[in-house]
Amino acid sequence: MKELNRREFLTSALALGSVAALSPEARAMREETLSPDRMGVLVDTTVCIGCRGCEWACKKAHALPTPPLESYEDKSVFKAMRRPDETALTVVNRYDNPKDPAAPYTVKVQCMHCEHPACVSACIVGALKKQETGAVVWDTNKCIGCRYCMVACPFQIPAFEYQKALQPRIMKCDFCADRRAAGGLPACVEQCPVEALTYGRRDDLVRAARERVKASPQRYVDHVYGELEVGGTSWLYLAGMEFTELQFPKLGRSPAPGVSESIQHGVFAYFVPPVALYALLGMVMWTSKGPPKDDDES
Amino acid sequence: MDHQSLTPTPIATKPYWTPGVAALALLALNGIGFLAARLLFGIGSVTNLSNQHPWGIWIGVDVAGGVALAAGGFTTAALGHVMHREKYHALVRPALLTAMLGYTFVAFGVCMDVGRWYYIWHPIFMWNGSSALFEVGICVTIYLNVLYIEFLPVVAERFIGRVDLPGPLARLNGPLDRGLRALDRGLSSTMFVFIIAGVVLSTLHQSSLGTLMVIAGPKMHPLWQTPILPLLFLLSAIAVGLPMVIFESLLAARSLGLKPEMPLLSDLGRMTAPLIGIYLAFKIGDMVVRETFVHLTVLDSASVMFMLEIGILMLALRMLLSPGVLKSPLLLFIAAALVVAGVLVNRIDNFVIAFTPPYQFKPYRPSFGEISVTVGFISLLVLLYRAAVMIFPVISLPDRTRAPRNKYAVRG
Numbered sequence: 001m002k003e004l005n006r007r008e009f010l011t012s013a014l015a016l017g018s019v020a021a022l023s024p025e026a027r028a029m030r031e032e033t034l035s036p037d038r039m040g041v042l043v044d045t046t047v048c049i050g051c052r053g054c055e056w057a058c059k060k061a062h063a064l065p066t067p068p069l070e071s072y073e074d075k076s077v078f079k080a081m082r083r084p085d086e087t088a089l090t091v092v093n094r095y096d097n098p099k100d101p102a103a104p105y106t107v108k109v110q111c112m113h114c115e116h117p118a119c120v121s122a123c124i125v126g127a128l129k130k131q132e133t134g135a136v137v138w139d140t141n142k143c144i145g146c147r148y149c150m151v152a153c154p155f156q157i158p159a160f161e162y163q164k165a166l167q168p169r170i171m172k173c174d175f176c177a178d179r180r181a182a183g184g185l186p187a188c189v190e191q192c193p194v195e196a197l198t199y200g201r202r203d204d205l206v207r208a209a210r211e212r213v214k215a216s217p218q219r220y221v222d223h224v225y226g227e228l229e230v231g232g233t234s235w236l237y238l239a240g241m242e243f244t245e246l247q248f249p250k251l252g253r254s255p256a257p258g259v260s261e262s263i264q265h266g267v268f269a270y271f272v273p274p275v276a277l278y279a280l281l282g283m284v285m286w287t288s289k290g291p292p293k294d295d296d297e298s
Numbered sequence: 299m300d301h302q303s304l305t306p307t308p309i310a311t312k313p314y315w316t317p318g319v320a321a322l323a324l325l326a327l328n329g330i331g332f333l334a335a336r337l338l339f340g341i342g343s344v345t346n347l348s349n350q351h352p353w354g355i356w357i358g359v360d361v362a363g364g365v366a367l368a369a370g371g372f373t374t375a376a377l378g379h380v381m382h383r384e385k386y387h388a389l390v391r392p393a394l395l396t397a398m399l400g401y402t403f404v405a406f407g408v409c410m411d412v413g414r415w416y417y418i419w420h421p422i423f424m425w426n427g428s429s430a431l432f433e434v435g436i437c438v439t440i441y442l443n444v445l446y447i448e449f450l451p452v453v454a455e456r457f458i459g460r461v462d463l464p465g466p467l468a469r470l471n472g473p474l475d476r477g478l479r480a481l482d483r484g485l486s487s488t489m490f491v492f493i494i495a496g497v498v499l500s501t502l503h504q505s506s507l508g509t510l511m512v513i514a515g516p517k518m519h520p521l522w523q524t525p526i527l528p529l530l531f532l533l534s535a536i537a538v539g540l541p542m543v544i545f546e547s548l549l550a551a552r553s554l555g556l557k558p559e560m561p562l563l564s565d566l567g568r569m570t571a572p573l574i575g576i577y578l579a580f581k582i583g584d585m586v587v588r589e590t591f592v593h594l595t596v597l598d599s600a601s602v603m604f605m606l607e608i609g610i611l612m613l614a615l616r617m618l619l620s621p622g623v624l625k626s627p628l629l630l631f632i633a634a635a636l637v638v639a640g641v642l643v644n645r646i647d648n649f650v651i652a653f654t655p656p657y658q659f660k661p662y663r664p665s666f667g668e669i670s671v672t673v674g675f676i677s678l679l680v681l682l683y684r685a686a687v688m689i690f691p692v693i694s695l696p697d698r699t700r701a702p703r704n705k706y707a708v709r710g
């Protein structure tokens with residue numbers, strides 16, 4: 001850039017900087033639009049009888065290959081711990097009850113529908129969204145299949161259709177968003193024969209859960225899982241033994257995306273740091289140029 | 299120093315094909331075969347990825363490792379152009395070529411790892427500002443374009459006055475040549491904009507690559523999970539930039555039968571030592587502050603890999619501090635290779651080893667197909683590099699035929 005004088009240099013550098021600084025709200029803040037009436041489900045694992053009807057109903061409601069309901073009476077699946085995957089959005093696991101070996105605990109697992117979901121914060125294209133009503137849903141028209149949501153989810157929930165060459169999907173419980181929008185209940189809740197699953201306003205469920213614990217302190221451990229974990233989840237659990245023994249992850253109270261988002265927003269606060277760095281480097285380049293030599297080109 | 303006049307010249311000392319080059323071509327073909335299978339039958343058909351381990355070596359090595367090892371592009375640009383250390387200009391072009399090819403393969407690698415590769419353009423239109431991956435994606439995309447622009451003058455230089463299309467196309471020769479000249483003039487007065495932009499973009503995405511795993515929280519082994527991951531990634535990228543230039547310069551010189559620019563390379567080696575020192579200080583300081591050294595008392599793959607990554611870099615640092623090493627091409631090569639290996643191991647650690655999902659049915663081991671694709675990418679990169687330095691004026695040779703030229707002699 002031997003032809004370039006310092007004034008030109010500065011003008012172009014400034015022009016570039018202001019373009020970056022003016023770009024409208026480029027740091028795309030995620031709006032927290034949680035309704036106070038957002039819904040949730042309270043899972044009482046002490047009531048659950050392990051019939052796995054919810055597994056069946058969930059598959060049927062989501063047009064996944066569904067074995068006949070009778071086949072779910074086979075209890076041998078409980079021998080090994082299972083996780084929700086691309087073929088089953090919810091699964092039930094069984095755990096020995098040390099207090100009463102005849103009455104083991106069974107625990108339904110699915111997406112927790114976090115209040116501040118890591119998957120939503122992480123998704124590169126915003127294909128995952130937390131709906132006002134509580135559900136965290138996935139948009140097939142956006143998803144690129146990068147699987148960052150799977151890396152991010154603290155409950156290890158999203159699953160991926162690895163065997164598909166075209167349109168592989170991220171599979172996870174969608175809180176039956178479509179059924180609920182049409183006025184229905186989540187399929188699993190509707191199916192449950194013993195009302196182990198209670199569907200309702202999350203705030204009411206938290207209160208109800210605390211009351212149940214207070215009413216029968218022998219029956220429950222004093223912990224409503226999901227009330228505070230990772231900033232709260234729409235699905236809540238009650239249990240008769242420590243949650244870690246039931247293979248729930250032990251998580252802190254701060255929202256999972258917190259640290260990552262504050263780093264992101266710190267680095268990109270209205271583009272000031274990058275633009276400042278740009279200006280700084282420009283200055284270094286300008287001042288270190290020294291007296292023009294004949295081989296002094298950019 | 300810079301009066302010995304080094305001129306970037308297309309290399310014609312050796313033929314393109316040698317037995318080694320043919321072997322690389324076979325490895326590349328093998329990788330391409332597995333890529334075809336991935337495209338036809340899905341990611342699951344060639345990889346060992348699972349719902350527990352969504353990311354494997356394609357992300358850890360091809361993408362994270364690739365980005366780190368292409369850092370020579372922005373570190374030499376900063377040194378040669380921003381700080382105007384003219385004598386290093388001879389090294390800028392080879393580093394630029396590596397960065398350009400490296401990032402091209404990073405982009406291609408991401409494309410192949412992403413389930414819906416045909417949607418790879420989505421992030422350009424569908425933004426999520428809170429996603430570290432979005433930021434990495436956008437920065438890498440822009441930077442890739444910047445690298446292509448920075449390389450354009452090299453292409454222009456090759457063809458100006460030499461445009462010679464055959465047959466009926468010959469009529470276009472004149473306009474094409476004039477176009478190239480205009481492009482070259484335009485670029486040489488605006489190049490500084492791109493050079494600075496390249497450095498800024500690099501610092502941004504090199505660090506955001508570290509932010510990527512922060513959101514995995516407790517799923518990442520405490521030895522690596524720290525809020526200063528972005529800083530560690532940036533510092534290690536800066537530290538590996540110059541050694542990578544040394545590494546490839548010596549390798550290319552060897553393979554092309556050229557005399558390496560030892561005085562320049564020793565200088566780079568000398569500059570590298572403090573950069574590694576700073577990185578290690580932060581890395582070890584972080585371990586001390588968070589008291590994660592307790593995890594080193596158990597012997598498992600995590601503690602071994604952590605010690606390995608730090609040990610390699612310490613050894614490299616020790617070597618680079620001794621004047622004898624800086625003077626010997628072989629020892630300098632080993633030291634540079636150690637730095638490269640140390641940073642590569644770090645990236646693999648961060649993205650593969652450190653990822654410990656709470657529910658794990660089967661530990662992740664890369665499949666033969668995954669390794670084939672990674673090896674294939676690297677082979678293809680080397681093949682393209684070799685072709686590029688034979689076609690374009692990238693590597694600088696002592697100029698015996700002409701007096702020092704002004705126009706193109708030291709431009710990158």
Ligand code: SF4
Nearest residue numbers: 111112114117119153
């Ligand atoms: S449990 Fe996982 S997938 Fe479900 S909302 Fe929370 S972060 Fe997302």
Ligand code: SF4
Nearest residue numbers: 123143144146147149
């Ligand atoms: S896999 Fe899809 S939903 Fe998950 S983070 Fe990537 S783009 Fe978003």
Ligand code: SF4
Nearest residue numbers: 058173175176186188
């Ligand atoms: S809410 Fe719907 S999607 Fe979720 S587990 Fe129940 S039935 Fe399945």
